[in-house]
Amino acid sequence: MAMSGGSEAAAAKHRDRLEAFVLRARRVEAHSLAADWAELVALTEMKMSTTLLPNGEARVRQDFPAEELVESAAARIRPILLTKDDCFYQNAMAGLAYFCRTWPDDLTWIRARRAEWRARVDPASPDEAGYWLMLGNMATGEKSDLDRHKLAMAWIYGEVVHHDTQRRREAEPFGLFERFRAAVPLIAWTMVGTIELLNYVRALQNDGVLQLSENVFEEQVVLTTTVYEVTGRIYAAPAGTSAPTDALAPLSQEWSLLEKEADLPSLIQRPRS
Incomplete structure (x- = not known):
């Protein structure tokens, strides 16, 4: 399918943003939280169990992944949340709308997803944020209230990817766990929407609608091993010898090939027997 109309400059801008999104989204997709799709979706739903106790109280329980795991997921999705980044979710949606502007079914899907993103990730008011907490100190009369979205952002930008003092101060009365508890469904839903x-x-x-570079769908976006191992030759030269001007420049006579273990510099650790 080929698109007609529109300027080449506009097409290039939207194509660049979509390619940036694909690279970042594939990194999100590769996160271990996304390995079990059903569990990831369940995290977006704020499920909890409630037990009524004999004394008239109720015990409410929610189970979450380890904070460190959610923290790494937050780091991966952060550029998806930032309006100034090319890979911002709504930038990608704008790109799709541009390339699919003559396809009504696709435009309907795009409009629905954009509206859902705004409702879940960028609510316009506290009433749309899902829930909010209110605290009161009967002794001092001090009161605090904050909605779920602000609590979540306080954890993401106050604890994880930044140290936003203002967000931390605003959310401090509610404690770290309430900030984390609010952030989990936001991060999980962002991952689901991104994937x-x-x-x-x-x-x-x-x-054939988009014609993006195939490389962005194939290039490595995450490490599958953190063991560094290469095979090659090691050359050494006296201290102060000029380095090659570039990777293809021949080595000067001062550089000699190291062929014996005894010749290896002390900074290279020898394998243990």
């Missing part, structure tokens, strides 16, 4: 959009982009790419 769903990535798969939609893949489908449009396969249909």
